[in-house]
Amino acid sequence: xxxxEAVLAERWHALVEQHARITIALERALAEHDxxxxxxxxxxxxxxxxxxxxxxxQLSGTVHLxxxxxxxxxxxxxxxxxxxxxxxxxxxRGIFASLTPAGRERYEHARPTHSTVLxxxxx
Amino acid sequence: xxxxEAVLAERWHALVEQHARITIALERALAEHDxxxxxxxxxxxxxxxxxxxxxxxQLSGTVHLxxxxxxxxxxxxxxxxxxxxxxxxxxxRGIFASLTPAGRERYEHARPTHSTVLxxxxx
DNA sequence: CGACAATACATGCACATGCAAAGGATGCAA
DNA sequence: TTGCATCCTTTGCATGTGCATGTATTGTCG
Numbered sequence: 622x623x624x625x626e627a628v629l630a631e632r633w634h635a636l637v638e639q640h641a642r643i644t645i646a647l648e649r650a651l652a653e654h655d656x657x658x659x660x661x662x663x664x665x666x667x668x669x670x671x672x673x674x675x676x677x678x679q680l681s682g683t684v685h686l687x688x689x690x691x692x693x694x695x696x697x698x699x700x701x702x703x704x705x706x707x708x709x710x711x712x713x714r715g716i717f718a719s720l721t722p723a724g725r726e727r728y729e730h731a732r733p734t735h736s737t738v739l740x741x742x743x744x
Numbered sequence: 745x746x747x748x749e750a751v752l753a754e755r756w757h758a759l760v761e762q763h764a765r766i767t768i769a770l771e772r773a774l775a776e777h778d779x780x781x782x783x784x785x786x787x788x789x790x791x792x793x794x795x796x797x798x799x800x801x802q803l804s805g806t807v808h809l810x811x812x813x814x815x816x817x818x819x820x821x822x823x824x825x826x827x828x829x830x831x832x833x834x835x836x837r838g839i840f841a842s843l844t845p846a847g848r849e850r851y852e853h854a855r856p857t858h859s860t861v862l863x864x865x866x867x
Numbered sequence: 868c869g870a871c872a873a874t875a876c877a878t879g880c881a882c883a884t885g886c887a888a889a890g891g892a893t894g895c896a897a
Numbered sequence: 898t899t900g901c902a903t904c905c906t907t908t909g910c911a912t913g914t915g916c917a918t919g920t921a922t923t924g925t926c927g
Contacts, residue, residue: 626855629862630788633766636866640763641808643756657913665753677876685764687915692877694913714875714922732749739752743759780883800906810885815907817883837892837905 643742650738654731655701659686659694661735664728667704667720674719676709703727766865773861777854778824782809782817784858787826787851790843797842799832826850 647658656664662684667673681691695718698704703724709715720728767781774784785807790796804814818841821827826847832838843851 626859629859629866632866633862636759636763636766637808640759643759659913678874685760688876689878689916690914696877709875712875712923716876736749736752739756740748743752743755782883801904811906812886812908813884819907835893835904837903839906 639742643738646738646742647735650734651731654727654734656727656731657694659684659690660698660703661728661731663691663694663698663718664703664720664724664731667718668725668728672719673725674707674717677716677718680718698724762865766861769861769865770858773857774854777850777857779850779854780817782807782813783821783826784851784854786814786817786821786841787843787847787854790827790841791848791851795842796848797830797840800839800841803841821847 644658647661651658651661663680666680666683667675677688677691677695680695681688684691684694686694695704695706698718699706701723703721704718705721707717707719709717770781770784774781779787786803789803789806790798800811800814800818803818804811807814807817809817818827818829821841822829824846826844827841828844830840830842832840
């Protein structure tokens, strides 16, 4: 079960390469919808959440971003009118990010593109 | 096709997660040797190259970086005295990056750390 | 009640990166 | 030689990210 250093390095290299290839392809494809990968992931998470809304911290769990980066992504989405921020009534520290109709529309348009890229690159 | 889409998304998510997990672990581990991931990769490539030297463009092929990013990585390594740049004699447009003794020493110290992290995280 | 820790999110700052353009050396043709 | 294309590397700039910190709110313990 002991794997040599070379084998490990090779596997790691392959993983990095696959990740980079798909990431670049996704970026290019989503750019046509004026979305970045992080933006799309947030939209996807909101779209599948009950009531189409979600607390920031909850988003932070599913998206691979630091808390600050997430805050800025949501800020960018809000600027474009794709999501809006609402205060949480029971805990006024919390904030709900919720999908707007425009956000859902943008997401639905981008989703096939996203799937196609994955289908082409994941085997 | 909705099922297929979900499966693809799930696979992609798993890949991203694995990549992120290992990347973070590597960063933390290599930080103890004052090296970033890109820096380590460049040292590794040079260490395994004949004469411990390599053209910039050749490095660019193995490391996943743009030309500009690679140039800066080598610049950082040069500042630390781990690498030095030499003109290529037959084609004076080219530049060789070559490993210094200090660079080799740093690399040899960091290599076990690198392997250990991969062994712990790659199955 | 009052002070202090914990939580949730936003922001200042530094840094690595990619893209596009510049910089510098060489080769080639007239 | 002069002029221009080519090759390789570096640099200017904009962007996205993480870390550390700031601000507001909530929870806890004496």
